[in-house]
Amino acid sequence: MGILGLSKLVADIAPYAVKEGEIKNYFGRKIAIDASMCLYQFLIAVRSEGAQLTSVDGETTSHLMGTFYRTIRLIENGIKPVYVFDGKPPQMKSGELNKRKEKRDEAQKALDKATEAGDQADIDKFNRRLVKVTKQHAEDCKSLLTLMGVPFIEAPCEAEAQCAAMVKSGKVFGTATEDMDALTFGSSVLLRHMTFSEARKMPIQEFHLDKVLQGMDLTQKEFIDLCILLGCDYTDSIRGIGPKRAIDLIKQHKSIEEILKNIDTKKYVPPADWNFEGARQLFVEPEIMDPEKIDLKWSDPDEEGLVKYLCGDKQFNEERIRNGAKKLLKARGVTTQGRLDGFFTVLGTTPAKRKAENKKNTPNKRGKVGTGRGRGRAK
């Protein structure tokens, strides 16, 4: 999932690229939501007494619950969400997908063991690890979104790539996902924690790609190579090269080809048949739908339809659903507040004074020296 350790690296090297804000500051924005990501969140998080919510027949409904309430929350805050669903996974992701399957199998075994032993905490833990977003979940969600009057898009391939293309073309303001690879795909704005529960009071994190690149002093191409080195979904990375070393190498050699020529490949063994070029290609030219052809339309919710769909078999409370539909309708009725940034151009941002940067750099440098020494001793 995503790029290993990228968010931490960004926070260390380019802290100005990350802004934290409240959800209400995003009113009037159109935001593309990585649907698979948030379905997964819902399946894990929306539970009662450790078990997923189910319909009469035992079918899971956690994802519907999550989608319904959290979408209402976004819309009540004046946000216009667009859900983007994954299409077929790219060929190169099969390795990663296999790994995930293995992990699930392991979890299944562990779960069986735990069930035998009757260890409730472990049963819960492994149950959550078994969670998988199936086609059926996605289909359920699409039906629900249609009834709610919220648009969704089926990406031909990776949802993040499609979101990124829509951000780049200005169709939407940003991509809401937890996966950092939206940045690698070139999404100028990435929003994290957007679909989290309100109760968690998590501030929304806003990553700006241009500031990330500026702060790291990299081009988009170099950034993609950096992400591959850190570890992405499509191919393995070189063992023994961590975030710190990866960024130093990229800065020095500019590309993976050059790095391979220059490092001691005996010490740092690149994976066999390392197809980093293929991975890079996937990031640079992912398979997407032309964003210009996408027509986004928000419409009124279908209250009766929602009640029919969610209540009855799926055992949702009718009163709550009707309330939710009313909230959706109300949010559509009001005129939207315009934003000033639409009218005025940002001439440039002056980050906090240089002095602050120096102050922030010093502990970093100390950190570097510290780790250096640590490594030395370890040898």
Next chain:
Amino acid sequence: MFEARLDSSVTLKKVLEAIKDLLNDASFDCSDTGIQLQAMDNSHVSLVSLTLKSDGFDKYRCDRNITMGMNLASMVKILKCANNDDTVTIKAQDDADTVTFMFESKKQDKISDYAMKLMNLDQEHLGIPDTDFSCVIRMPSIEFARICRDLAQFGESIGIACTKEGVKFSASGDIGSANVKIAQTSNFEKEEESVTIEMQEPVALTFACQYLNSFTKATPLSPQVQLSMSDNVPLVVEYTVPELGHIRYYLAPKIEEDEN
């Protein structure tokens, strides 16, 4: 070295009162021409632009341009310690991380110093294009504040429609609707009580009450307020700061929901 002195602290108090509702923190850009502040509120709906010219101060010195990031709530606390007729002097060293406010009583028998820590703030500079507004309305600031306060009881937004005959403010909500019409009047004896309208073409826009009511916190600064409007551009609400400059508020209009 930066130093600016005002013979009475009351103006500074009023200026602060006028911006502290909208902004938590703000950067004051000081140069030899004066003090400038430009900042958007958190939700990027309104913008405050404050200009205090150097020649309006009783003493002003700024050797090097400096930007001072201040927490406005802290600044309010400090200014509460000053009497209205105290002389106030703002001082800072180049590259300082604190700013000092010095208050001297009229009789020179009491001098107090307050140092405040400065903050490092990210700042977004916005380019504000010069606009030829379709309508420019000048009216008594107290009247404007009154209308905004009254109409806020009816709904979240106020419609402002300007025609040759006058200006109509309107709001509607659960309890009903409200309309206030103001006609052009000229009062040569008391100029600050007159209403003047310069109009190229009629304009009607809708704005959020909440922000307008924050703007009217500047009412004590000036007897007149100037509203400038054009279709599809932000409203400008301007108050003069006597002798020193002006404070301008920009507010993005509410947009009618189109098909999408």
